[in-house]
């Protein structure tokens with residue numbers, strides 16, 4: 077296949093490039109390193125681009141801005157893609173309030189540029205949008221919860237598997253980021269349903285792995301590990317540190333994309349996360365990372381929670397599993413943490 081990956085320097089994009097390159101597909105990657113503009117030098121992704129250039133055999137990179145419609149159309153005129161994996165985004169819930177226009181232009185308009193270019197030039201191709209659980213806004217917080225010593229959990233047995241795709245996406249508090257992602261999510265569904273294109277919308281829980289250029293504003297587990305290995309201070313915002321996230325390794329996200337591309341549907345939406353087995357609260361994650369690194373994490377607790385933040389979010393994976401029964405989570409939370417810790421220890425050692 078000829079595959080286009082946007083956001084190819086990022087966590088999910090770079091995993092997609094490596095995974096499909098290993099299988100002998102030809103890959104075009106698009107990334108203008110805008111993560112550095114969003115988050116400053118710690119968000120710089122050039123190290124990851126350089127790593128990809130060394131580790132791949134048929135990967136070509138373009139430093140193209142997905143907002144540049146003329147440039148995007150020209151890329152599609154020169155290439156016929158079988159599969160478009162759209163991961164480029166302003167990915168931070170909290171950052172978006174400082175840059176609502178840029179956030180919308182990248183997340184909503186950038187996605188529309190990609191969808192329309194695909195429709196005009198390769199309408200039979202498969203298109204996957206990496207969306208987010210923030211499209212549900214704070215509606216998941218309406219689930220009855222119970223407070224346990226180290227985490228919140230759903231109070232009712234019917235919610236055990238977590239939040240499914242029937243959760244409403246309007247009349248909730250999304251954050252500016254959540255709202256721009258809703259625009260992209262709904263537009264991508266429309267290209268599937270209205271135009272009949274093979275579009276899948278993946279609503280991510282916490283996506284993680286060693287290739288994240290982790291910053292406080294984005295990349296929960298990798299940022300926590302970064303704080304632990306570098307001796308910085310971690311900030312917890314509200315909910316007593318008992319807020320729960322489900323974590324999925326980028327490799328398992330890409331395997332889900334592969335399953336979808338092999339048997340695509342039109343305009344289908346899926347929650348993709350680590351599920352209950354890979355769920356953890358901040359307090360529990362701190363404890364785990366401390367045990368695994370042997371280092372104590374300094375943290376400061378702030379009473380005020382992040383606006384619109386989820387209290388307990390676990391992705392219900394049953395819909396994806398029912399459509400793609402061969403897909404499963406292959407990396408446990410412990411494996412994920414071990415891999416991130418090893419990668420960051422190595423990085424620290426190489427920086428002297």
Ligand SMILES: NC(=O)c1ccc[n+]([C@@H]2O[C@H](COP(=O)([O-])OP(=O)(O)OC[C@H]3O[C@@H](n4cnc5c(N)ncnc54)[C@H](O)[C@@H]3O)[C@@H](O)[C@H]2O)c1
Pocket residue numbers: 082083084085086087088089106107108109110111112121140141142143162163164165166167182186206207208209279280281282283284288289295296
């Ligand atoms: N990481 C998570 O926990 C998580 C959770 C839910 C959803 N998602 C979604 O998954 C997708 C991928 O996330 P990620 O964690 O890999 O993010 P990331 O920031 O690591 O990767 C995104 C990449 O897009 C690039 N980019 C940003 N704006 C661009 C532009 N205008 N033109 C070209 N490139 C641009 C960035 O430089 C970055 O390398 C995003 O859509 C994000 O919203 C991520």
